Amino acid sequence: MLQKADYNAAFFVAxxxxxxxxxxxxxxxxxxxxxxxxxxxxENNDPANGPTGKxxxxxxxxxxxxxxxVREGCWYCHTQQTRTLLADTKRSGWRGxxxxxxxxxxxxxxxxxLFGTKRTGPDLSRVGGKYNEQWHMAHxxxxxxxxxxxxxxxxxxxxxxxxxxxxxxxxxxxxxxxxNWRPDNDYEK
Amino acid sequence: xxxxxxxxxxxEIPVSTAAVYSESIHEDRTAKxxxxxxxxxxxxxxxxxxxxxxxxxxPTFLGTIPQLTYGRLRPLxxxxxxxxxxxACDMALMYYIVPRLCGVKLWSEKLxxxxxxLWNVIILGAVVSLLMGWNQGWEYAELPLPLDVAVVVAxxxxxxxxxLTIANRKYKAMYVSLWYAMGTILWTAFVYLTGNFATxxxxxxxxxxxxxxxxxNAVGLIFTPVGLAIAxxxxxxxxxxxxxxxxxxxxxxxxxxxxxxxxxAHHMIHGPISxxxxxxxxxxxxxxxxxxxxxxxxxxxxxxxxxxxxRDNVSLKFLMSGVVFYLLTCFQGxxxxxxxxxxxxxxxxWIPGHAHMAVLGAFSFFAxxxxxxxxxxxxxxxxxxxxxxxxxxxxxxxxxLGFFVTLWLGGFWQGWQWNNPAIPFIDTVIxxxxxxxxxxxxxxxxxxxxxxxxxNILATIVGSKGKEVHAEPAAAAA
Numbered sequence: 004m005l006q007k008a009d010y011n012a013a014f015f016v017a018x019x020x021x022x023x024x025x026x027x028x029x030x031x032x033x034x035x036x037x038x039x040x041x042x043x044x045x046e047n048n049d050p051a052n053g054p055t056g057k058x059x060x061x062x063x064x065x066x067x068x069x070x071x072x073v074r075e076g077c078w079y080c081h082t083q084q085t086r087t088l089l090a091d092t093k094r095s096g097w098r099g100x101x102x103x104x105x106x107x108x109x110x111x112x113x114x115x116x117l118f119g120t121k122r123t124g125p126d127l128s129r130v131g132g133k134y135n136e137q138w139h140m141a142h143x144x145x146x147x148x149x150x151x152x153x154x155x156x157x158x159x160x161x162x163x164x165x166x167x168x169x170x171x172x173x174x175x176x177x178x179x180x181x182x183n184w185r186p187d188n189d190y191e192k
Numbered sequence: 193x194x195x196x197x198x199x200x201x202x203x204e205i206p207v208s209t210a211a212v213y214s215e216s217i218h219e220d221r222t223a224k225x226x227x228x229x230x231x232x233x234x235x236x237x238x239x240x241x242x243x244x245x246x247x248x249x250x251p252t253f254l255g256t257i258p259q260l261t262y263g264r265l266r267p268l269x270x271x272x273x274x275x276x277x278x279x280a281c282d283m284a285l286m287y288y289i290v291p292r293l294c295g296v297k298l299w300s301e302k303l304x305x306x307x308x309x310l311w312n313v314i315i316l317g318a319v320v321s322l323l324m325g326w327n328q329g330w331e332y333a334e335l336p337l338p339l340d341v342a343v344v345v346a347x348x349x350x351x352x353x354x355x356l357t358i359a360n361r362k363y364k365a366m367y368v369s370l371w372y373a374m375g376t377i378l379w380t381a382f383v384y385l386t387g388n389f390a391t392x393x394x395x396x397x398x399x400x401x402x403x404x405x406x407x408x409n410a411v412g413l414i415f416t417p418v419g420l421a422i423a424x425x426x427x428x429x430x431x432x433x434x435x436x437x438x439x440x441x442x443x444x445x446x447x448x449x450x451x452x453x454x455x456x457a458h459h460m461i462h463g464p465i466s467x468x469x470x471x472x473x474x475x476x477x478x479x480x481x482x483x484x485x486x487x488x489x490x491x492x493x494x495x496x497x498x499x500x501x502x503r504d505n506v507s508l509k510f511l512m513s514g515v516v517f518y519l520l521t522c523f524q525g526x527x528x529x530x531x532x533x534x535x536x537x538x539x540x541x542w543i544p545g546h547a548h549m550a551v552l553g554a555f556s557f558f559a560x561x562x563x564x565x566x567x568x569x570x571x572x573x574x575x576x577x578x579x580x581x582x583x584x585x586x587x588x589x590x591x592x593l594g595f596f597v598t599l600w601l602g603g604f605w606q607g608w609q610w611n612n613p614a615i616p617f618i619d620t621v622i623x624x625x626x627x628x629x630x631x632x633x634x635x636x637x638x639x640x641x642x643x644x645x646x647x648n649i650l651a652t653i654v655g656s657k658g659k660e661v662h663a664e665p666a667a668a669a670a
Binding site: 005006008009010012015016018019020022023024025026027029030031034035037038040041042073074075076077078079080082084086087088089090091093094104105106107109110111112113114115116117118119120121122123124125147150151152153154155156157158159160 | 247248251252255256258261262263264266267325326327328329330331355358359364365366371374375378379382386390391394395396397398399400401402403405413442446449450451452453454456457459460462463464465466469472473476535538539540543544610611612613617618619621622
């Protein structure tokens with residue numbers, strides 16, 4: 004059937020594109036139409052349906068912090084997804100409470116998305132609220148001081164810039180907080 | 193009966209007919225310029241590769257200068273190798289192969305030269321913007337929008353030139369390499385638009401899904417088909433043996449055209465994306481074994497009774513070890529997509545081991561083989577040194593294996609540790625340090641391969657000035 008494509012370039016082009024577009028459209032355009040959770044922000048008020056909470060868009064300072072996270076390439080080493088693996092829910096957990104798995108509706112406002120592909124450092128999908136500003140200050144100055152053996156490089160130009168530092172920390176404190184999944188605020192109050 | 197004959201014809205083009213024309217009508221200015229610049233980037237970005245490998249061993253190395261941190265050098269390494277070296281070298285080889293398989297000159301050398309200039313402007317722009325941290329935040333699509341637009345323009349110029357060459361062709365039957373060249377041009381256009389432009393209109397998981405469609409198909413529908421175009425051309429050509437089966441190459445091509453595009457979301461297995469989509473991508477990922485095995489079986493069968501040629505033929509060494517790496521990497525891919533395996537290897541150091549085997553072990557080996565074959569012919573001279581070429585092969589092979597194998601072992605080990613939450617995360621980092629030392633050492637070997645390769649090619653080109661060796665040895669060796 005496709006032997007015609009050996010001789011006829013126009014037929015070839017049509018066949019190559021049709022075959023490509025079947026899978027191309029079905030896997031990119033169609034899924035968000037079928038699964039509402041890709042585009043509908045997370046909101047749950049009923050504890051019977053799992054963790055409660057509401058996804059809020061980031062404010063201006065948090066967005067600035069997110070831009071720094073993108074600029075410095077933090078996402079090359081830190082993923083932002085608690086996967087459907089028991090170990091992930093434990094590792095993202097805090098003080099004996101397991102973290103809920105990440106769901107698409109928690110990321111609706113993310114642009115660019117920062118799910119990541121490589122975990123050279125720990126996952127950050129539920130890091131919000133775990134460490135206070137002083138901890139982050141010491142950590143950005145020299146991570147290995149706080150975590151011996153860490154290979155994360157120091158970021159003095161962020162630690163020494165009060166505005167950038169505050170923005171980045173403000174962003175990180177939002178990570179994973181749309182779901183109320185653990186006793187309130189370990190340090191904030 | 194008649195059909196069989198014509199098909200036979202198509203299979204023989206690279207061995208017989210095209211060779212007659214190859215030394216007479218072609219100017220190859222564009223091919224030369226793309227090739228030279230790609231090799232220069234191979235060398236420069238090779239240094240960056242060593243720097244980032246060193247940062248795993250010495251975390252504070254060059255760490256206080258923002259432009260030289262890991263987070264900025266890594267995208268430069270990835271983009272530089274993918275687009276500065278590999279794609280540019282692949283394009284050079286397409287500018288060389290396509291006119292020969294068509295029996296006509298390239299449609300326009302002027303357009304080709306303009307494409308080469310634009311391509312270099314893009315790569316230099318990429319260096320500046322990535323070091324400055326002007327990063328869009330999408331893997332493989334880091335470059336800022338103006339450069340994305342320039343890439344599209346360059347790709348249209350490249351595609352138009354080759355398609356018009358094909359439209360003017362003298363031979364009616366199109367050999368496999370031409371299909372793969374055309375497939376690359378067409379699919380890349382849409383894959384690139386998805387990853388760099390469609391993503392602008394999406395957020396969250398929807399955007400990630402488009403991003404992975406691009407990331408996966410940048411390898412699967414750009415580097416794979418153009419790499420196979422090269423392999424299908426140079427394996428029969430350099431061993432002077434006709435391709436084993438035309439039918440098998442058809443099965444390989446058309447199944448690749450259908451299957452590859454479905455698999456992007458396998459980068460999100462266990463992640464926050466619909467389970468049914470994960471299952472679909474797993475099914476199609478496993479089906480990838482069909483196009484892969486069709487191509488690999490064809491190459492191995494072509495070499496049947498000809499393996500002794502590997503002893504003296506450096507191009508063939510690169511090509512056939514590239515085929516083995518292609519088989520291995522494409523066996524790993526479908527296996528990674530299985531949920532049970534994915535739970536261990538995903539996000540670990542296994543993945544760079546896998547990715548480097550595809551892009552370096554398979555597709556760069558094909559490109560290097562093509563360069564070794566093409567350069568003496570287009571510059572009408574002999575290769576500067578066969579011994580040095582042999583050295584480059586062994587340095588790449590040993591360095592590459594050292595890199596791939598240690599990262600697989602380390603990645604698997606890391607994945608098992610991650611799945612035991614009793615082990616603190618930092619202990620899984622410390623455990624990997626010996627792996628990263630070995631990776632750096634292997635990196636030095638591979639860089640030695642780059643130096644030997646680049647020096648050999650450049651010395652051949654420089655040496656060709658003034659000593660016009662006739663096309664004779666080239667044709668005889670072919």
